[in-house]
Amino acid sequence: MAIERTLSIIKPDATRRNLTGKINAKFEAAGLRIVAQKRIHLTIAQAEAFYGVHKARPFFAGLVAFMTSGPVVAQVLEGEAAVTKNRDIMGATDPKKAAPGTIRAEFAEDIEANSVHGSDATDTAAQEISFFFSGIEIVG
Ligand code: CMP
Numbered sequence: 767m768a769i770e771r772t773l774s775i776i777k778p779d780a781t782r783r784n785l786t787g788k789i790n791a792k793f794e795a796a797g798l799r800i801v802a803q804k805r806i807h808l809t810i811a812q813a814e815a816f817y818g819v820h821k822a823r824p825f826f827a828g829l830v831a832f833m834t835s836g837p838v839v840a841q842v843l844e845g846e847a848a849v850t851k852n853r854d855i856m857g858a859t860d861p862k863k864a865a866p867g868t869i870r871a872e873f874a875e876d877i878e879a880n881s882v883h884g885s886d887a888t889d890t891a892a893q894e895i896s897f898f899f900s901g902i903e904i905v906g
Pocket of ligand 1 (some may be wrong): 825857883884
């Protein structure tokens, strides 16, 4: 299996409840390495740009409002099959459907305040990583 990198975001519902360490512990226990990390407060323009693919969806305005409601922690996770491994650790988007032990099953409040974001494929991972990080900020 190939070593990959994926973009993770710990969302405002999780930073508000001081869950960054507990979420990071799940990544590390599963063998993913946090090779870049920063805490930022997204502007509306930044959140709209990051989630541009969802612009036409009915939940877009709410998603942008939520993602700008408090700080987030953007991270690059590295490891074998990191994209799919991270999605397994996160669990389903809707926490009601997330498998026991996943981040969303344990911590998410609802489908919007679902604690974490993770890239859905290697090509989107590369785009999303470059949205938040320059090359010299990623230390493997
Ligand atoms: P995320 O992986 O960050 O990608 C898009 C986000 O939109 C998703 O997680 C959810 O938090 C949010 N969202 C809000 N409502 C919905 C919905 N009905 N279906 C899918 N995603 C939703």
